Amino acid sequence: MVDPVPVSARAANIEYAIRDVVVPATELERQGHSILKLNIGDPIAYPGLPTPTHMVEAYAAALRSGRNGYSPSYGLPELREAIAKDERNKGWEATADDVYVCHGVTEALQLIFAAVLEPNSKVLAPGPHYPPYMAYPQMYGATTVEYKLQNRNGWRLDFDDIEAKMDDDVRLLVLINPNNPCGTVSDAGDIDRLLDIAKQYPNCIVVADEIYDGLDFSGRHVSVASRSQHVPVISLNGVSKVYYAPGWRIGYMAIHDPTQRMGLVRDGLERLLRSRLCASTPAQVGYLAGLEGDRSWMQEYGDRVMSQRNYCLERIANIEGLEVEAPGGAFYMFVRLTDERWAEDDKSFVLELLHQEHVLLVHGSGFSPELGKGHVRLVYLPGVDVLKQAFDRIEQFLLRHR
Ligand SMILES: Cc1ncc(COP(=O)(O)O)c(C=O)c1O
Incomplete structure (x- = not known):
């Protein structure tokens, strides 16, 4: 042996x-x-x-026309602009510079954790949650603490539990909306309550995982960034769920920084983004076709x-x-x-x-x-x-x- x-x-x-x-x-x-x-x-x-045909064709055309090189590290400028426009339509003043294209939300999460967490930092995430929110923070010596979703109340957020678990070590407060695995949709009132809590902790960023936002059957979904006037919010979204192309591995983070406090984190994120080169170029072109094309x-x-x-x-x-x-x-x-x-x-x-x-x-x-x-x-x-x-x-x- x-x-x-x-x-x-x-x-x-x-x-x-x-x-x-x-x-x-x-x-x-x-x-x-x-x-x-x-x-x-x-x-x-x-x-x-x-995956809708017009998106597949745009991806294939990009391959055929030789768009097979690296893209800029933060994403193709035209895609960043199209994403910013989409976020503006969700109710906040996003610009192309606020958008960073990644290999899916999953890569965005890894970069955010790497840019923000130190040993002893905490991530406060819903329980139950999508597993990477628990798996990755420990790689940086941080821990994930779960706040309760209410089992017999439509899995709504338990604000008492959130308040009890918040402290200055919580650097990221996560809302997955709609939620995986429960399907809960938190409405504007719940989001405002969450932001009010986060506001009391100046080093806390709200991570809004909105990868399922186009699959809202309740009619109550609103973007977290659109509700925040003080708290920094990182919105996460991409091509995987609402555009039915998870294998393309394209997603993004968009930074809403209403009180201009994210300069250092943004610089850290940009360094990390440059060091991993870029997301797939032709897949970005496919996503762009989805954002710009007919959505009927x-x-x-x-x-x-x-x-x-x-x-x-x-x-x-x-x-x-x-x-x-x-x-x-x-x-x-x-x-x-x-x-x-x-x-x-x-x-x-x-x-x-x-x-x-x-x-x-x-x-x-x-x-x-x-x-x-x-x-x-x-x-x-x-x-x-x-x-x-x-x-x-x-x-x-x-x-x-x-
Ligand atoms: C809540 C949530 N966020 C992110 C992802 C993964 O997103 P991506 O494919 O963009 O990495 C998933 C996939 O199931 C998910 O459920």
């Missing part, structure tokens, strides 16, 4: 529940089983929601996602052992397991369901060990035919194990 070469603790500590459950599913597929996958928030993984297709896509959501709600209402707070946006439901056995062990539920019924969900504890426990996340991007089969199998499974 030879000694293995050591791995860094920071890498060994990384977990990404959404992809972790794919390992046993892939093994089952290798054995010849077909799996109904309701686990991954990738619209392209399901038939019927392709979005209605049809949204209607389809909404009708799939409604189908899931109907099925869940009629299955003993499941309950759900109706989501206002995104394409996720965070479903409560009411049978005691599964409520205590959502990961076993997911693994046994996978092995016995070949339906793949993600365990809620992967989105927060404490606040997500006893839940499963379901993606309602598949068509109703697939959702029907999946719910039939989930129902059988629950009956069998009652």
